[in-house]
Amino acid sequence: MNRCNMDGTSLTPEQEKINALQKVLPEAFSEGKIDWEKLKATLGENVNFSNERYVLNWAGKSDAFKVLQMPTTKTLIPAKDESVNFETTENIFIEGENLEVLKVLQKSYFGKVKMIYIDPPYNTGNDSFIYPDKFSESKADYEKRVGDIDEEGYMTKDGMFKKNSKENGQYHSNWLNMMMPRLYLAKNLLRQDGVIFVSIDDNEVHNLRLLMNEIFGEENFVGQISVVNNPRGRDYGGIAQMHEYLIVFTKSTESVLNDLSNPNKEFPFNDEFGGFELRELRNRNIAFNKENRPNLYYPFYINTNNELDNGLLEISLTKIEGFIELYPKESQGYKTVWRWGKEKSKENLNKEIAAKQMNDGGFMIVEKYRKSSRMARSVWADKEDNSEKGTLLVKNLFDGKKYFDFPKSMEMVTKIIEIGSNPNDLILDFFAGSGTTAHAVMDLNKQDGGNRKYICVQLPERTDEKSEAYKSGYKTIADISKERIRRAGKKLVEIKKTLKKIESSNTLGLDLGEESIGYAIIEKGEYKTIDNSDNVQKLDIGFKVLKLEDSNFKQWQQIQDKDVKTLSEQLKLFVDPVSESATIENMVYELLLKSGKDLNSTIENKEGYFLVNGNEMALILEKVSQEIITQVISKYPKKVIALDKLFKGNDQLKTNTVLQMRDAGIEFKTI
Numbered sequence: 070m071n072r073c074n075m076d077g078t079s080l081t082p083e084q085e086k087i088n089a090l091q092k093v094l095p096e097a098f099s100e101g102k103i104d105w106e107k108l109k110a111t112l113g114e115n116v117n118f119s120n121e122r123y124v125l126n127w128a129g130k131s132d133a134f135k136v137l138q139m140p141t142t143k144t145l146i147p148a149k150d151e152s153v154n155f156e157t158t159e160n161i162f163i164e165g166e167n168l169e170v171l172k173v174l175q176k177s178y179f180g181k182v183k184m185i186y187i188d189p190p191y192n193t194g195n196d197s198f199i200y201p202d203k204f205s206e207s208k209a210d211y212e213k214r215v216g217d218i219d220e221e222g223y224m225t226k227d228g229m230f231k232k233n234s235k236e237n238g239q240y241h242s243n244w245l246n247m248m249m250p251r252l253y254l255a256k257n258l259l260r261q262d263g264v265i266f267v268s269i270d271d272n273e274v275h276n277l278r279l280l281m282n283e284i285f286g287e288e289n290f291v292g293q294i295s296v297v298n299n300p301r302g303r304d305y306g307g308i309a310q311m312h313e314y315l316i317v318f319t320k321s322t323e324s325v326l327n328d329l330s331n332p333n334k335e336f337p338f339n340d341e342f343g344g345f346e347l348r349e350l351r352n353r354n355i356a357f358n359k360e361n362r363p364n365l366y367y368p369f370y371i372n373t374n375n376e377l378d379n380g381l382l383e384i385s386l387t388k389i390e391g392f393i394e395l396y397p398k399e400s401q402g403y404k405t406v407w408r409w410g411k412e413k414s415k416e417n418l419n420k421e422i423a424a425k426q427m428n429d430g431g432f433m434i435v436e437k438y439r440k441s442s443r444m445a446r447s448v449w450a451d452k453e454d455n456s457e458k459g460t461l462l463v464k465n466l467f468d469g470k471k472y473f474d475f476p477k478s479m480e481m482v483t484k485i486i487e488i489g490s491n492p493n494d495l496i497l498d499f500f501a502g503s504g505t506t507a508h509a510v511m512d513l514n515k516q517d518g519g520n521r522k523y524i525c526v527q528l529p530e531r532t533d534e535k536s537e538a539y540k541s542g543y544k545t546i547a548d549i550s551k552e553r554i555r556r557a558g559k560k561l562v563e564i565k566k567t568l569k570k571i572e573s574s575n576t577l578g579l580d581l582g583e584e585s586i587g588y589a590i591i592e593k594g595e596y597k598t599i600d601n602s603d604n605v606q607k608l609d610i611g612f613k614v615l616k617l618e619d620s621n622f623k624q625w626q627q628i629q630d631k632d633v634k635t636l637s638e639q640l641k642l643f644v645d646p647v648s649e650s651a652t653i654e655n656m657v658y659e660l661l662l663k664s665g666k667d668l669n670s671t672i673e674n675k676e677g678y679f680l681v682n683g684n685e686m687a688l689i690l691e692k693v694s695q696e697i698i699t700q701v702i703s704k705y706p707k708k709v710i711a712l713d714k715l716f717k718g719n720d721q722l723k724t725n726t727v728l729q730m731r732d733a734g735i736e737f738k739t740i
């Protein structure tokens with residue numbers, strides 16, 4: 070009986086031999102194919118590997134760079150009817166293919182995002198995702214494929230996705246071709262002190278580390294966190310897999326991760342200002358050293374004869390006879406530095422920093438660390454990190470119905486946001502899934518009164534017609550995500566007039582139930598109620614929905630074969646470049662993005678023109694007259710953009726407008 074391949078065809082004698090060879094010499098294979106150089110080397114032949122250097126390489130890498138560098142003609146248009154508090158919210162939810170969306174956001178959000186969290190496809194062999202599997206296809210063909218829609222206007226599964234089966238000859242390469250351009254574009258959006266967290270499992274963790282080393286720099290690798298997301302484990306070939314990973318990279322050495330809050334923390338030391346623990350002032354990260362941070366490299370002088378409170382020793386920044394000189398000690402050949410600059414150390418000398426003698430007789434400069442927090446660990450095994458928590462939360466939000474498989478735990482994502490961002494920062498997630506990141510941002514803002522904003526991007530992937538979600542009216546994953554955020558927001562701001570009475574003994578962090586506006590802790594044996602209703606009152610639970618669409622302006626196409634008729638049609642673009650489907654509002658948002666303004670810019674609709682962010686920019690898109698031009702100039706905008714077709718038949722008005730704008734020092738452009 071012939072054995073068959075997964076596609077139903079029988080194995081050829083050649084394939085039988087190849088399979089047998091792979092069992093004996095697995096090291097000579099790459100992505101299921103024979104690597105002839107490796108085979109020769111394995112058999113002892115003298116081989117000079119071509120392009121021999123330490124590098125991550127794969128099939129299609131150079132072409133993936135072309136995909137990355139290919140500009141987009143797409144834009145984002147508002148969908149106010151699907152939004153919540155569109156005019157006042159600062160949160161953004163974007164529907165669309167994320168590679169194109171990331172390209173659209175480049176100009177407006179370059180270097181503005183503090184933290185990115187993504188949960189991309191893990192490449193398990195059952196994933197379907199978008200990747201340029203045929204690099205020979207034209208840009209138009211690719212755009213057609215990723216823009217295929219059915220009769221109801223939904224993106225089709227066959228058009229949008231290619232299943233990446235493990236039987237595919239370029240199984241890992243396809244995944245890398247999908248991830249690489251997205252990570253490059255994401256890096257552009259990060260601030261210099263930004264940080265990115267990526268969830269992944271064993272299928273691609275090895276390739277992801279190497280890919281991110283290449284994109285972000287090996288020196289900016291922070292850690293690989295093991296997250297126990299399934300305490301019972303799933304059977305993978307005889308080992309119950311209980312965890313997946315979080316890969317953490319910073320954009321530069323300017324990035325500093327936060328500690329995690331820990332309200333139950335007990336301090337080992339106390340002084341007149343309260344409890345504290347001792348933390349070494351030396352920066353343990355060798356990425357910060359004397360070579361690149363010379364201002365943080367200086368000596369302390371320790372008085373071993375003068376003991377302060379809690380067994381600490383007096384220190385000085387001035388050289389004094391009999392004092393011991395101490396620089397930060399070397400680590401791995403690097404001269405490390407202090408975490409504080411000299412001025413800050415001077416202000417806190419013998420108050421918040423001092424010296425401590427170690428058991429080996431040496432000395433250490435230490436800080437009195439007073440925060441009720443702890444450094445994040447490399448293993449997360451709290452029950453809150455369990456994926457079942459995420460499943461249960463989403464199920465409860467949707468009245469007990471399961472619409473989404475394996476959503477991330479909100480508590481785990483909240484932890485990530487707490488580590489990677491500060492209260493007023495912007496967070497990006499371009500594999501938004503069920504909307505966990507948006508939910509976590511709002512929840513953390515409620516807890517600490519922060520004003521973090523999010524941009525979430527989700528492909529409007531069609532849900533399975535047999536699924537509960539589809540039957541309940543959620544035609545796409547994006548629909549589920551938007552509804553999850555709406556319901557989560559409403560639940561977060563449910564406030565009752567009175568606090569629930571607490572009847573308990575010695576439990577910290579008591580859960581008061583859904584009817585309360587706060588929580589309680591025990592302080593010195595007494596109950597203290599913490600009311601976070603002020604945080605709730607200012608909580609932003611809204612979000613602007615925008616959708617990836619074709620440009621509102623016709624695009625110039627390269628003319629082939631000197632087609633006179635086609636050329637004539639193209640020349641008409643100079644007369645009226647506005648597409649038939651364009652609307653004034655959609656053009657406003659496209660011009661915002663193309664002018665580098667963010668999607669939360671203030672837009673004032675004046676009589677005949679729009680003002681953006683006060684007087685940063687004015688847009689003239691509907692009609693033009695000398696009166697409108699005079700009004701616009703009186704606002705002294707820095708830049709004015711107008712549709713050229715509005716001046717049709719009135720060359721004198723256009724000439725006067727150009728001269729008036731120039732005299733007023735205003736940049737004037739027409740489309």
